[in-house]
Amino acid sequence: MSRIETTFAALKKQDRKALIPFVTAGFPYADITPDLMHGMAEAGADVIELGVPFSDPSADGPVIQKAGDRALAAGIGLVQVLSMVRTFRERNSTTPVVLMGYANPVERYDQKHGAGHFVRDAAAAGVDGVLIVDYPPEECEAFATSLREHDMNLIFLLAPTSTDERMAQVARVASGYVYYVSLKGVTGAGTLDVGQVEAMLPRIRSHVSVPVGVGFGIRDAETARAISRTADAVVIGSKIIQLIENEPHEKVVAVAAQFLRTIRKALDA
DSSP: HHHHHHHHHHHTTTOOOOOEEEEEOOSSTTTTTHHHHHHHHHOOOOSSSEOOOSSSSSOHHHHHHHHHHHHTTTTOOOOHHHHHHHHHHHHHSSOOEEEEHHHHHHHHHHHHHHHTHHHHHOOOOOOOOOEEEEOOOOHHHHHHHHHTTTOOHHHHHHTTOOOOOHHHHHHHHOOOOOEOOOSSSSSSOOOOHHHHHHHHHHHHHTTOSSSSEEEOOOSSSHHHHHHHOOOOOOEEHHHHHHHTSOOGGGGGHHHHHHHHHHOOOOOOO
């Protein structure tokens, strides 16, 4: 079993829900990410999603786009992101790490380093899962197999507009968990409709056997707790980015950790 699968299995036995924070690698400071990851894990994060900066992030709203631009300006690319994960693994061997990003950096990495090197290097660094926003499931079977051979999971997005056929396609290749995008639009957009999420999750589970996380629009403890009544995990990204974007270096970890502790408390209440 992968670290992600082990984590969700343990949470299920404890009747607890997973807290999955997202941060952009290299934001708001190029050297902050490993310490920020440790702070989030210590505050109760069960899985950490690490955004790979990219110049054209089609699924991300202005908040995460801006974070990615700052990280790119600081020289952060996929090579640096893998180095951050390796540094994190020096002190934490249990918290799963998922890289979330786009096809271009991954394919460019293999062009530069050789076919298959991304999967091998990600596994060696301690990555547990990969979510490539613009990889359609029908074109990912070989990639999914390669990841599984290295004890990593391929995670997919589902949306309010996903058809039953699309859910079935995702179910054939997804592992670890699926990420349900609760809003029509980009990250950080709109107001989350808890009732709509509650209605959609049984439909997703009729196709998908892995846990279902919900994100895009969860900004506070109250909403996180409401979503956790039906979801297996809550994913929070834009709110964390907003909280830390203007903090001085020495306060970034504490601010993120304090916020996540309020979410963890709500989920466990």
